[in-house]
Amino acid sequence: MFEPAGPQAHLILQLWHLIAWTCAGVFAAILLVLVAILLRTPRAPMPAAPDLSTTDKAEPGPRRSVATAVVASALLLLALVVASVFTDRAVARMSLVDAVNIELTGHQWWWSARYINGPVSDTFTTANEVHIPVGRPVIFTLKADDVIHSIWVPRLAGKKDLIPGRTASLQLRADEPGVYQGRCAEFCGLEHAFMGLQIVADPADRYEAWAAAQRRPASEPADAQALRGRELFLSQSCAMCHAVQGTTAGAQHGPDLTHVAGRRELAAGTLPNTRENLQAWIADPQKHKPGTNMPSTPLSQADLSALVTYLETLK
Amino acid sequence: MKRQPSEQEIRDAAPRLRDGPGPGSPEARALDETWSDAPGLIGWFSAINHKTIALRFVVATMLFFGAGGILAALMRLQLARPGNKLMGPDMYNQVFTMHGTTMMFLFAVPVMQAVAVYLVPLMVGTRSIAFPRLNAYAFWVFVFGGLMLYAAFFVNAGADAGWFSYVPLAGPDFSPGKRVDFWAQMITYTELSAIVEAIVVITTALKLRAPGMTLNRMPLFVWAMLVTAFMILFAMPAVMLASTALIMDRLVGTHFYNPAEGGDALLWQHLFWFFGHPEVYLIFIPGLGFISAIIPTFARRPMFGYTAMVLSLIATAFLAFGLWVHHMFATNLPELGKSFFTAASMMIAIPTATQIFCWLATLWTGRLNFKTPLLFVLAFFFILVLGGLTGIILAAVPINLQVHDSYFVVAHLHYVLIGGAVFPLFGAFYYWFPKFTGRMMSERLGRWNFWLMFVGFNVAFFPMHLLGMQGMPRRVYTYQAESGWGQMNFVSTAGALVLAAGVLLFVINALRSWHAGAAAGNDPWGGGTLEWAASSPPAPCNFHALPVVHSRDPVWQPLPSGPPAQPPLPTHVMGLTADERQLLVTTVVDARPDVLHTFPRPSIWPFACAVATTVLFTASIFTAWAVVWGMVPVAIILTLWFWPHRHETARHLAMERKP
């Protein structure tokens, strides 16, 4: 959160500096008083009779000090409340002109993202890696499929919970290109630790190219290995949960794999997306993400290799 | 209130002995015998003396503290390195849930209530806590509830949805099996126990004070426990409602938390946090009470700003009920509403700050006796203040949205709870150990204990602020090396082990001192409140002659300052029966003597009723019919418990007619 790349995170960091440094100052003041007490207050060896002179008379000195300190604290706190409310309003007032609309749904333990912009035929679905254009606001409509999740991308914005039965909204904007790591921030079960979301901010033209590619269905496999891989994909257990646009596989229970080869990571940030990792993941998902809903697929080494070859064509 | 005893002998023919100042040995012996618990095994289970129950209660809660600490050590060992394989996600989820649940429900609030049960009667100058048998029942219910939860944990049925157990994750669809059911039912046990203890403390503090101890003269520790007890009465029902609805959803199939059928996942959060936020103040305010007891003694002067302190306690208690939404800032509640909770969350700092400034003023204008209890209290000023300030940071909605559910919050909550409650609690143990056992704890071991805990705690928890700011979320069983969090996690684990060593040293110190510590007199620290007028450990009857109070620090000022009054003011109560458990009940505000009341003798029925309650609660995890059938033994035992006995009634009537 200390390297903000967008206005929301930037505003929050500014408020952070104000409040944190104020609090640090107060802490230092109290420590100073404590140190002064330790240094200057006389010691009382046991058994010293207690000083009862104060029970009858008022103590104007301490009373003035304490009263001043209390009033000063109250005024400081009031100022901080005002600063907080103003920051909150500024965050809520980010311009939403020409925004990209993404419907983000949280599942146990992955994210599905549906881009809903322009005509209906332009809608496409992807998973776990979300591209956004630099400099344009993004409106995330947040839904949850099973339990409460929370989207947190510290370099871009504060977090928002995805609550089943409710629709929430998060607005942010990336002002610098880059890859921003996000994660789920509400305990959601066994693999809460591995529910990452990557937000990739691209310059406008690269974003448009990416979106256009996402809209296209899966390309036809060229070589025999990839064809065999597709055959396996559709006849084994893959198609029971995963969708690849342009084939008969249309299930929505697992991440959409139409363009899986273009993603940087696998299984919501569990593994980097390489051939070896893909193979290892398919052979035994429970080893890398114990408790995940994906079963292991018993395949021979040759078949597994063909399947991975096919998946690598899904750019 | 010297009153010449004039009464006739009752049918029992034994001459009635009476107490009074300067009792001869037959009266003192009779008093001790009257107020003792019965011997033997049955006697052990029938005990109702508040000091006996309180010490057992303290030991039980400290054992749970140790269990929670071991669970924390396991968590820290798992997180010390990225990709560690010490525990898988299922075990880790159970461990962190059990850690939080143990610390919050089975240690933090009950230990405070336990210490209060010991000290409040002594501090207000009476011989017993109100409703002693109910007090014993609350203790046994608490023990059985905690044991049930751990028994479940040891058969792989430990709760695993977090100590605040959000639905729908904790609902029937996403937490199959009985794990969350055990958790939810444990809540029922501990909240029943807490509510009963609250009733007992309120009644003692308001009705059993020594004559002359007006509310204006009541010790600040008793004020803190009184305020805490009132908070318990209002906060606990919310969580009992929430957990009951959860049990019903899971066992019977209701839809309280099912959005598809009109329920709401956020209902749980509202109900739970309406309890949950006051809960942390239930833990914090007794800590404030400890500090208010320790500082005057070790600064050798009465507390500065008594009235401001009392009003601050009450203000904190009220405000604590208006903060709960700050746990829900990340949900889609309306933003303007959240801002009100920002303001309230910051506002509650003002009464706490007032108390801190008054303490600092007391220390500044006093003379310091640098013993271990004071060390722990001074640590409070460092740790709690830092934790409170990170709380101010968290109160701002925009910042909260960054660091909510990250290790920043873990750091904050441990700083306020350990700094605000555990350190004062350890100081309180060192302070009152001589009173409980008659022996002093070792000063040398105490300093080692303190410094290990202080250094270990800060090394363990300060890095967590940074981890949270770097994006590490809570409740993750492991993390990747690329995150860069490995180094600080390792440091944190090292600190945690040092902290554990400090706690271990405390246990060693306590055990050794209990057996072979230096003998302590009545008042080894020169304290001013009434418990220091009793012997160490106190006699079963607390005081052989109940005191009459004329100031805020009665041991320092037994009589008001100025020339002695004519006729001389009374200093002790005379005339209570020595061979029956008779107590003086006084009025609420001014503590003028009101009624003489006879207290019950030891009884096995509280224990038996707790066993029946355990059967009722535990069986209802498995079948709803247990609620019906389980009521039968409870009803029978309650009847036996309260059944009046003819000879007792006769004796009480005789004492009433001719006091």
Add this chain to the structure above:
Amino acid sequence: MRAAALLSVLAVATALAACEREARRFETTVPSPGASAPESPRVGALQPATPQQGGVKLSTVSQGPYEGNAFAVNQGKRLFRWYNCNGCHAMGGGSIGPALMDDQWKYGSSSSAIFASIMQGRPEGMPSFGGHITDDQAWQIVAYVRSMSGQLRKDVEPSRGDTLSGGEPEVARKPEKPRPADPPPQPPVGSR
């Protein structure tokens, strides 16, 4: 003395049952009883996604491995929804497929019979899932299907789902006594 012994036996039995009920197994394959069973042909023509070659391996034991495991039964409930068993069987009441929560079983109510029905398929429309779902998943579904008519222990039966209510939750249903299905009604003789 004897009471104490009886009580300890009861305690140990309860503990073992609890351990099994709460176990979460993330193994790749459940130790499949009868894994060495020979290949059997698919009985139904339908298969999800694209058809596969070859038969399916069945099991020879009658008690499934997950009957005492609440986590597995819950997973079976999720898979029942995911793989659209509801499409023909509704939430147990049946529509174009037979009811699964009653006492009538056309092809047998034992775990291995249900496993065979799922993996082989059945005439008149039950698809053959063999090779499309893993054995582990099939056993989880079998356990859930048996829970629909109350065949499992009460503490293992699932409670309500976080969905629209489909009637009583499984845990509240009275256990049915499985019996062979009644033959389908014949049209009256002699009518045209």
